[in-house]
Amino acid sequence: MASCDVADRDSLAALLAAIPAEHPLTAVVHTAGVLDDGVVSALTTRQLDTALRPKVDAAWHLHELTAGMNLAGFVVFSSLAGTFGGTGQANYAAANAFLDALAHVRRAQGLPGLSLAWGLWAERSGMTGKLGEADLSRLARGGVEPMPSEEGLDLFDVACTLDEAVLLPVRLVVEAMRDRVGEDAIPVILRSLIRTPVRRAVRASAAPADPVDSLTHRLAGMSEAERDGALLDLVRTHAATVLGYAGPDAIEPDRGFLELGFDSLSAVELRNLLGAATGLRLPATLLFDYPSTTVLVEYLRSELVPDVPAAILPALAELDRVEFALPELLADSSARATLGTRLQELLARVNGASATATAVEEKLESATDDEMFALIDELDLD
Known part of the structure; x- marks a missing residue:
């Protein structure tokens, strides 16, 4: 030897x-x-x-x-x-x-x-x-x-x-x-050994089949407090899983991730789990950029629920569903053409409404007092 x-x-x-x-x-x-x-x-x-x-x-x-x-x-x-x-x-x-x-x-x-x-x-x-x-x-x-x-x-x-x-x-x-x-x-x-479910598009009236789709829809219909609660549960549940804790209650919201026991490997795993659950492309340094559950929830909320009027959130969620179904739809040339036509029609309506609104705003800015009162009377009659 x-x-x-x-x-x-x-x-x-x-x-x-x-x-x-x-x-x-x-x-x-x-x-x-x-x-x-x-x-x-x-x-x-x-x-x-x-x-x-x-x-x-x-x-x-x-x-x-x-x-x-x-x-x-x-x-x-x-x-x-x-x-x-x-x-x-x-x-x-x-x-x-x-x-x-x-x-x-x-x-x-x-x-x-x-x-x-x-x-x-x-x-x-x-x-x-x-x-x-x-x-x-x-x-x-x-x-x-x-x-x-x-x-x-x-x-x-x-x-x-x-x-x-x-x-x-x-x-x-x-x-x-x-x-x-x-x-x-x-x-x-x-992947040839482990069969995975085939992802299929769902009708607008059907329940979302994908967990990411389900999350965005649920958040869109919640109040701000309810969204924070749902995201807090999500982060704490996955964090407890990664650290091997008994349950989410063991994850104190205001306690730092490093203090809880996360290292570089477990931080990346939690990032991956949250990315899969939310559909977001999250940075590898997620837990270091947002060092506690509370701070991370604020970040996820800002990414998942944009700062837009509440009335538009359901529509954005529906668009997310369309985006999720795109890979399968684009594989079919007939479906691709039909979808493209429909989306162009919707975009034309949005642009047309925007142009009309802009024209009205410009007209109002230059209107005289008499014209303004006449317009108010006309709106009252309508």
Whole structure:
């Protein structure tokens, strides 16, 4: 047994050169990895280096320095994050995607290459030992279940007998993923396995079928106090889910999100949940820009319920329903033409009414007192 910094090319070369000829190197299994999570917009050079060095640099050095050794196996431990993506793990996902690509490159060169994109192991390691209940709950909601070590070792043995460059040994809970359909949380690679409901347009007289549509309609018919209450319940419910709390009552409205226990990863997850529930495109820094539930509710209300006369809110909600149905309608050329004609007619009426109102306003501004009194008399008669 010997220790070496595999990411240091000279150290690795010296170690390989020290292997006795009577006991040659026959296989490589690279398992190193280091986490340094953060949202992509805030990643630093140090965080990138922390995640990439033990995987990218080390694996590439092993690839180059063992190329002529006639190895029977070259196995690298990748991660599900490189295939599905991981909240707040852009650097780690990139490092593992490199390992997957390296396995393909080696096989194209006639060399052995296998990348195993592991899911979560039940047995804690240096990388997963700091995961709390909230982290495990987040993974479970995403459909990833911890894998017993015995099962992982069995899958390793099986994977080494298969003629594949990349394999994903992971425990997936399909039901958990299906429950998140409305959040578009199912990775593209799994959408042929997990059937999702077909989105269909609904008549104006029908009840809204989409949760986002339902929310905008409900808010449009509420008073300001009722809207704040509904949005407060929405934010507190999702926040409690992300943090693993028993219920929304555990989320104090005026208490800061960081004080409640949110970090960069859980903040992004809450942003995603609220974005799916409201239909808004929310910034990754949402919880830092609006640091408490109360402040966040004010922001959501301003985005969902524009500062316009209350009488127009139901009409705006109906337009939201049309916008939601557009992708399906635009796929049909006949429906697209009919819709376009109808929308142009409505727009012409709106523009015509605006032009008439403008003309009336200009006329009133220049009217004499006698003309004004005559107009009032005419309106009274009407």
